[in-house]
Amino acid sequence: xxxxxxxxxxxxxxxxxxxxxxxxxxxxxxxxxxxxxxxxxxxxxxxxxxxxxxxxxxxxxxxxxxxxxxxxxxxxx
Numbered sequence: 001x002x003x004x005x006x007x008x009x010x011x012x013x014x015x016x017x018x019x020x021x022x023x024x025x026x027x028x029x030x031x032x033x034x035x036x037x038x039x040x041x042x043x044x045x046x047x048x049x050x051x052x053x054x055x056x057x058x059x060x061x062x063x064x065x066x067x068x069x070x071x072x073x074x075x076x077x
Contacts, residue, residue: 008049011056012041040067 016038023034044063051059 005052008052008056008059009045012045012048012060015057015060016041037064040064043067 019038023031026034041060041063044059044066048054048056048059048063
């Protein structure tokens, strides 16, 4: 029997695919930065899977913010 509820990772990839038109409209150097953001969104997919009741887009953005905060903290040390 198959799953009745799509996994967070499937939701995440669907959301990121929805953002591809935006990516294509960016300049090349901005695309590279955008790709780094998408990578950050994927880094916490396992943790986000525990929050199935939340909007996957919010979880992706939260993952990006978390990675940005970690980078900022590391730079200030």
